[in-house]
Amino acid sequence: MRVPRQGWVLGLAAPLWALFGGPDLASALFAYLAALVVVGLVARFRPRALELRLPPLGLGLVAVAVVGPALGAAVERAPTLAENEGLLGVAEHLGDRWAMERTPAIAPGVVFTDRPQRFFVHAPGASAVSVEGAGFDAPLDAEALGHGLFRVDHHPRRDGALTAAALTIRTGEATARRPVERVVPTAHPRRLRTNPSRTLAAAVSEETDTLLVVDAEGFVASHDTADRPIDLAFIEGPGANGIAVLSADQVAMMSARSGETQMAHPLAHGTAIAAGNDAPIVPSGSGTSLVMGVGGEDPGLLLLVESGTERLADLPEGPDEIVCTWIACVASLRRTASLVVLGRERVEVPLGRPAVAMAAVDGDTVLVAVTDYSPGEPHLGNHFVQDQLLTLDLRTATITERQPTAWRSPRQAAAGDVDRGLSPMAIDAHGETLAVAFAGSDEIEVFRSGAPVPAVVDLADTPLLAPQGVARLADGTLLVSSPLAGAIGLFVRGELRKLVQLEDVDARTSAQALRLRGEHSFYEATRSGVACQSCHLHADTDHVMRNIGGRRLAPTLTVRGVAGTAPYLRDGSYPRIADLTHLSTTLLGGWLRHEAGRGEALDAFVRALPRHPPKDPPLERVREGLDVFVRAGCPTCHAFPAFTSLASVPQGSLFPESDTLASDERLDVPSLLSVGTRGPFLADGRAPTLRSVFDEAGGRHGDTESLAEEDLDALVTFLESL
């Protein structure tokens, strides 16, 4: 049998590629072309050489001998080749893109049954749009913004909660059914607070609008609260007696046992609450002493008084937590990574990293848990995490002591690893005893003054994983709250005596169970002492510049509201959320426990994190801003309705003037949903405000150079409403 010409070419190209080529298509093509040229030349000058005849069997053997090794090389190179050619995660990417491009399209594609949400619908040509869903009392009418874009505000409390995993978009006569992810959150009791005499403790669950009260015997009561309770404080005094519950749009005084609401004041953007008995910033004789932190347009500390609220102090942002003693109130600020001590005077204490939790030890000291602290210059720009407890002296407003918490127990094998005292999430100080809840290593450590080592309460064998609240009652009963368990546990001498459940655990769906497993992985630390939570504080961002994977400095991104925007990270280098397990298993030394299917579980958890609610400027301004957005050509990349085309562009083509990044650095087009609540902006965080994003020179990032100042204002207003 004669060897065909194509056979010669392939027979030569295959070993050429195996020997000299790399894991990419270009080198395979070049090998083919080179073989083509060689065979062409031979055919021209020595045509007889190509007339080789072999019996079919011999030909087959030769073919196998020549092509076999090349095939082997191909199989070996396939994974790298797929990565080099951008083929990893193609299915997810195309799925997400298809969902956005198939109009009418709706974003975000996740519907929560517990909280208000804003959706955008892209329905070009439609004059009116409404959205129907099983369980809704009536179709939700969308607000037309222009340019085929519509906005739908939905609050399950008002409109009814979705009961199916799809929405129907009605545009005039036509309807289109769109699958969505439906998230029914489980109860998440977090911070535990006690009454002054330490006979009662309570926690709120923001997801299920409940307040749970326990005592040393266990369950006392559970009460429905207003929408999304965020924080609580016990207050006992002549003016008021009960539990103050701060929720999304009000603060209410509830009786601990009966749950009766004694009074309620509307309050928007509340972030934290504390009882400020005798605190110097609370004017004496003001009735109550409830100090509340608020965010929004006018962040600061407010005092609850008879007629409403009174302003105590201005702050740059709503505080994460407030602790008050008779010397001062301390507010912890996340974005500025500092504490503000409000005593006789106001002192700002920079920490370098935001405080995770605080507790007053006595009148003049407060303990603060942080993921790292170094006096003077903060450790910035690496993935360094060293959990520690700081002692803040309120009289001098200085950090007087720092105590690293991470340590090694006999469980560990490799040198340098730590497996105890990871990710402190809650502190409780009572008399001589200090209890700290560690979400990273599923334990409570109880320190007694004088004892050299803490007593460890191991939670790994209980349902109370990733604890986020701890409190000791007067009789020594230790209370632990765990959002994963949806429960508060009672421990006596280190033994779990009782579990007070906020909901029926057996009724959990498999989707809920998967998400909770993911939540555990999110909080569980690796052998290097780092958890996702260490950087993504409370599943959000710590606003710190980090370098993950030896690339460049970048502010930690929030992980909220990222569902449906594959690929992930600024450079789109992670095709799926599940791929982020790679970070933990390689760079961070691997998780403490072996568990299969972490990627899938983490993915389920992160996808179901609600995005930050946007602002609500007047609709007219929003429409004006959208006009500018379209006029400036923004939708070519920030396409409706998710405000991203889910594609990447090279840095140089977008910001030619910037020289901190390589010109071919990949920049994933970020979704602009909730963009107003993020920042700093751009890949290296060089734009501190939304407005400053458009100061970038070059005119490629949208046609903003031709815009007037008021157009830019309208544009920013529009972006903040997304």
Place this chain on the structure above:
Amino acid sequence: MKRLALWVSLLGLAAVAGGAAWVWTAWSAASWVGLSRVSGWVAAGLLLASLAASPVGHGGDAKRVKRWRRALGVGAAVSALVHLGIALGGPVRDALDALWTWPTYRAGLLATLILVLLLVTSFAATKRIKVWKPLHRLTYVAGALVALHLLRLPFASVVGLLFFTSALIVLLSWRLLLRLRR
């Protein structure tokens, strides 16, 4: 034959010239993007058409089919070059490294390279080097590279990608079917 090729290329060039005039008067990053999309789809469409020529004209006048195929192929190569030029001036200006380091752009570049090689070897003067036929088979590879190019392109739609890829698969299977029947 030559005339047809000339016409097709001229049409492409005229479209580009018109586009250039429009860009000149209303220049913006978005116009460059629009122009590169149009030129890219012209090239992709001509490539598909040249691949379709043989199966569509099967059984008909072989000479005419050949003529069409060649004209469309020449048109595809010329418009791919024009498309490359526009991309260099617009979407990848100041990011030329990306042309080689990004798989999406590299795939487009390689597809253009194949088409240009075909173009060069399709003239009488170069036809004597007998590589035209095996080289010609690479048009399908060029098609696959275009699909890869579309996959992660910032400004291409999924619909476009699906359309192109399925057209390519249909044409390839059609051709293989005809070949098997023979």
